Amino acid sequence: xxxxxxxxxxxxxxxxxxxxxxxxxxxxxxxxxxxxxxxxxxxxxxxxxxxxxxxxxxxxxxxxxxxxxxxxxxxxxxxxxxxxxxxxxxxxxxxxxxxxxxxxxxxxxxxxxxxxxxxxxxxxxxxxxxxxxxxxxxxxxxxxxxxxxxxxxxxxxxxxxxxxxxxxxxxxxxxxxxxxxxxxxxxxxxxxxxxxxxxxxxxxxxxxxxxxxxxxxxxxxxxxxxxxxxxxxxxxxxxxxxxxxxxxxxxxxxxxxxxxxxxxxxxxxxxxxxxxxxxxxxxxxxxxxxxxxxxxxxxxxxxxxxxxxxxxxxxxxxxxxxxxxxxxxxxxxxxxxxxxxxxxxxxxxxxxxxxxxxxxxxxxxxxxxxxxxxxxxxxxxxxxxxxxxxxxxxxxxxxxxxxxxxxxxxxxxxxxxxxxxxxxxxxxxx
Amino acid sequence: xxxxxxxxxxxxxxxxxxxxxxxxxxxxxxxxxxxxxxxxxxxxxxxxxxxxxxxxxxxxxxxxxxxxxxxxxxxxxxxxxxxxxxxxxxxxxxxxxxxxxxxxxxxxxxxxxxxxxxxxxxxxxxxxxxxxxxxxxxxxxxxxxxxxxxxxxxxxxxxxxxxxxxxxxxxxxxxxxxxxxxxxxxxxxxxxxxxxxxxxxxxxxxxxxxxxxxxxxxxxxxxxxxxxxxxxxxxxxxxxxxxxxxxxxxxxxxxxxxxxxxxxxxxxxxxxxxxxxxxxxxxxxxxxxxxxxxxxxxxxxxxxxxxxxxx
Numbered sequence: 001x002x003x004x005x006x007x008x009x010x011x012x013x014x015x016x017x018x019x020x021x022x023x024x025x026x027x028x029x030x031x032x033x034x035x036x037x038x039x040x041x042x043x044x045x046x047x048x049x050x051x052x053x054x055x056x057x058x059x060x061x062x063x064x065x066x067x068x069x070x071x072x073x074x075x076x077x078x079x080x081x082x083x084x085x086x087x088x089x090x091x092x093x094x095x096x097x098x099x100x101x102x103x104x105x106x107x108x109x110x111x112x113x114x115x116x117x118x119x120x121x122x123x124x125x126x127x128x129x130x131x132x133x134x135x136x137x138x139x140x141x142x143x144x145x146x147x148x149x150x151x152x153x154x155x156x157x158x159x160x161x162x163x164x165x166x167x168x169x170x171x172x173x174x175x176x177x178x179x180x181x182x183x184x185x186x187x188x189x190x191x192x193x194x195x196x197x198x199x200x201x202x203x204x205x206x207x208x209x210x211x212x213x214x215x216x217x218x219x220x221x222x223x224x225x226x227x228x229x230x231x232x233x234x235x236x237x238x239x240x241x242x243x244x245x246x247x248x249x250x251x252x253x254x255x256x257x258x259x260x261x262x263x264x265x266x267x268x269x270x271x272x273x274x275x276x277x278x279x280x281x282x283x284x285x286x287x288x289x290x291x292x293x294x295x296x297x298x299x300x301x302x303x304x305x306x307x308x309x310x311x312x313x314x315x316x317x318x319x320x321x322x323x324x325x326x327x328x329x330x331x332x333x334x335x336x337x338x339x340x341x342x343x344x345x346x347x348x349x350x351x352x353x354x355x356x357x358x359x360x361x362x363x364x365x366x367x368x369x370x371x372x373x374x375x376x377x378x379x380x381x382x383x384x385x386x387x388x389x390x391x392x393x394x395x396x397x398x399x400x401x402x403x404x405x406x407x408x409x410x411x412x413x414x415x416x417x418x419x420x421x422x423x424x425x426x427x428x429x430x
Numbered sequence: 431x432x433x434x435x436x437x438x439x440x441x442x443x444x445x446x447x448x449x450x451x452x453x454x455x456x457x458x459x460x461x462x463x464x465x466x467x468x469x470x471x472x473x474x475x476x477x478x479x480x481x482x483x484x485x486x487x488x489x490x491x492x493x494x495x496x497x498x499x500x501x502x503x504x505x506x507x508x509x510x511x512x513x514x515x516x517x518x519x520x521x522x523x524x525x526x527x528x529x530x531x532x533x534x535x536x537x538x539x540x541x542x543x544x545x546x547x548x549x550x551x552x553x554x555x556x557x558x559x560x561x562x563x564x565x566x567x568x569x570x571x572x573x574x575x576x577x578x579x580x581x582x583x584x585x586x587x588x589x590x591x592x593x594x595x596x597x598x599x600x601x602x603x604x605x606x607x608x609x610x611x612x613x614x615x616x617x618x619x620x621x622x623x624x625x626x627x628x629x630x631x632x633x634x635x636x637x638x639x640x641x642x643x644x645x646x647x648x649x650x651x652x653x654x655x656x657x658x659x660x661x662x663x664x665x666x667x668x669x670x671x672x673x674x675x676x677x678x679x680x681x682x683x684x685x686x687x688x689x690x691x692x693x694x695x696x697x698x699x700x701x702x703x704x705x706x707x708x709x710x711x712x713x714x715x716x717x718x719x720x721x722x723x724x725x726x727x728x729x730x731x732x733x734x735x736x737x738x739x740x741x
Contacts, residue, residue: 084705091493112494202686258580258600393706397688404602404689414514421509422709425490427497 040072040325041096045082045312055345059338063329070325072098080203083389090114097320098329102204103310104382104392106134106142111386111429115141116318120327124334131309131379132351136386142315143330145339146348149374150209150307152296153267153275153282155289162188167296169373175245178299182254185273193256195249196272199403200259206396207382209276210246212298212306215380217242221395222419227385228428230419234395235412242301243408250403257403279371283347297374309379311348349375386429390422480721486714493708506715516716518691519699520723522606526695527674527727529610535666538618542625543651556626560619567616571683574612575599578684599685602692609680609693617673621666628662629655664735671731675724696720 042060046053053076060072075096077085083105089095095114109115117139118125125133125143134142159166164181167173173181185194198205211221219239222230233239249255260266267275268288275281276298285293298305314333316326339355342348343362349371350356361368382388398415402408423429487506491499510516541559545552562570577583578598585595598608636654645653678697681687687694687702696716704713 087493087705087708108494111496113496114494258597390707390709393702400688401690404600406690422707426492426495 038070038325040070040098040322040329042072042074042098043086043096044074044076044100045079047076047078051345052342055342058341059333063332066332070328072329093319095317095319097322097326098314098316100312100314101134101142103134103144103313104388106313106315107136107384108386108389110136110141113318115315116323117141118143118315118327118330121331121334124331127352127354129351129375131375131381132311132313134313134315136384142313143334144311144313145342145351146311146346147309147351147375147379148278148280148311148348149371150212150276150278150298151374152298153277153285154273154294154296155292156294157292158273166294169297169370169377172297172305173299175299175301186254191271191273193272194254195274195276196259196263196266197255197276198259198263199257200261200263204392206399207392208308210399211382211395212308212380213246213301214239214242215306216298216301216303218303221391222383222385224383227383227387228423230416234419235409235416239412240408243402243412247402247405247408279349280347295370297378305378306380307374307378309375309381387423387426391419394418483714483717486711487718489711491711493704493710499711506712509712510715510719515691515694515699519694519696522693523675523677523695525606526610526677527671530614530674531667531670534614534618534670535621537614538621539625541618541622542629546626546629559622562616563619567679568683570616571680575684578608600689602690605685605689605693609684613680621670624666625662628659632658668731671727672724675727
């Protein structure tokens with residue numbers, strides 16, 4: 001008797017649960033709307049980045065207060081899943097009105113018709129650094145508040161101790177000088193890692209940080225003349241030379257195969273002598289070592305030092321029901337004071353000179369002036385082709401395989417084959 | 431309220447199933463009504479996607495593109511079978527399944543036998559063994575990620591015994607093994623509970639009879655327990671096999687398929703191709719191959735188990 005009662009209750013519960021779960025499904029389906037009733041949805045990748053999210057929230061609050069017609073609503077996503085969320089939303093035509101985009105992905109989304117060009121902002125945007133603007137087919141689709149420079153972070157006392165020259169913008173380390181310096185540090189045994197290149201970072205970090213090294217050798221991700229093939233660029237002798245050198249960093253014990261979860265912390269704790277990282281580490285490292293901290297240009301591996309250009313940028317979507325409203329916000333948010341505030345709070349390079357003057361450290365002769373020099377002198381945009389997201393994943397996997405000991409030529413050849421096939425099957429994105 | 435009535439009707443149906451069917455029309459209607467929610471869910475989330483996969487696999491459809499998908503015949507499959515990563519993924523998937531099915535089910539059975547003894551404190555151990563199951567796989571993966579590090583917990587323990595442990599997830603030789611061990615640990619509590627339910631359906635008289643016949647512990651297990659677990663065995667075999675083939679979460683979090691494709695799996699490859707590389711058509715082709723693979727294994731499973739049922 002007892003059993004049957006239990007059974008009845010169980011079946012009843014089950015039967016009640018089913019419609020409930022169905023209801024949950026339908027509710028989940030219609031959660032995001034483009035922009036209705038003056039409300040503009042905004043998506044950002046900043047959920048895990050308090051400082052940047054707060055800076056953006058500030059702009060949005062200012063905007064919402066400045067007028068009554070529109071109301072911008074922020075939805076923050078963690079960076080790891082952001083791109084996939086946007087792509088999924090794009091596929092089901094549920095993109096928000098305003099969204100941020102990692103710079104190199106702009107051509108892809110513009111080509112696919114998901115982004116709308118920023119009309120009427122040309123005058124304001126002409127003052128921005130060219131690397132923070134997302135362009136495709138002669139139209140501007142996005143702008144960013146800041147750029148980031150890649151630097152070799154170390155301490156003056158370390159270099160002095162081992163008799164290593166302090167490189168400058170005009171006279172960076174040569175490849176031999178760089179390797180000799182690392183070997184010297186390694187021989188001393190004072191540091192677990194002579195150099196840490198932050199291999200524990202995932203996603204876009206790999207092409208962002210390591211393709212400039214490839215370019216410094218004289219190779220590239222793809223032949224930028226027409227973006228038709230990577231043959232010769234990604235698997236030519238220069239590229240193979242890069243791959244061999246890249247792997248040798250690990251086999252010679254100069255770089256850990258897998259960095260710790262927080263490479264900057266390892267550097268601050270004296271585990272690594274030199275840290276290859278973005279300028280975002282400047283605050284923490286300066287806090288730890290003060291004036292002793294050095295932010296050096298990356299070495300010249302044959303073709304001059306190179307760093308990645310272009311960071312996160314803002315754009316508006318094509319399927320936004322209120323384009324005028326979205327553009328209105330974009331215009332409002334493009335003011336120099338906002339460029340300054342976002343750059344200041346995220347410790348990045350301000351995108352306009354007027355904003356730079358307002359951010360401490362970027363004024364003439366300021367301690368951060370050198371970052372702006374690097375960005376202006378060494379920055380290379382990642383390939384401006386809608387095929388970039390594919391190239392990025394392909395390069396990431398190939399570079400990881402090479403670092404783990406795959407044959408450089410074979411791995412690069414495979415990447416070239418895949419990239420070429422993808423460019424071709426898309427009709428070269430014409 | 432209506433759902434409850436329907437549920438009562440349904441339990442009435444099950445209660446009546448051995449009697450000759452009377453008034454079957456109304457019970458058929460009720461049955462169909464009961465089927466409806468599950469039916470709709472299955473059709474929307476299973477049958478339609480599978481149908482789409484079949485179609486898309488023969489096109490060059492992509493996730494983001496203004497160009498319409500074109501029919502390209504079997505190009506996707508030609509490309510797939512020439513892809514080294516695919517063969518590595520297939521090999522890893524099969525190794526994973528081949529190792530984890532016996533290891534996990536044997537460990538789970540062992541645990542079930544241990545917690546099935548009539549002793550104080552068994553409930554405590556049941557809970558402890560079951561804990562990893564209720565913990566999300568993502569959390570478990572993150573924790574083990576730290577434990578598997580070169581200077582992580584596991585290597586520190588090994589060091590106490592004078593063994594210099596490898597970089598478990600960073601070495602192509604140990605990465606897959608590390609994932610297998612961790613997956614078995616996480617899921618075996620679940621199968622322990624199923625074995626346990628099987629063990630408790632075996633009548634105590636059988637053991638008493640066996641004891642009277644002078645059977646030792648091993649004979650009791652071999653001739654009473656093992657045959658008594660036949661139905662449970664089939665169920666466990668099928669569920670572990672299917673979940674083993676769908677290996678994804680652990681790999682996605684811990685190694686992303688690396689180093690050197692040593693932990694790449696078919697599902698991981700399909701997700702990577704479909705989402706990160708935006709090649710919907712190609713990813714569909716991978717999924718289709720995966721579908722055929724699982725179908726084949728299930729058919730073999732069915733054949734093996736049906737053979738035994740007929741006996």
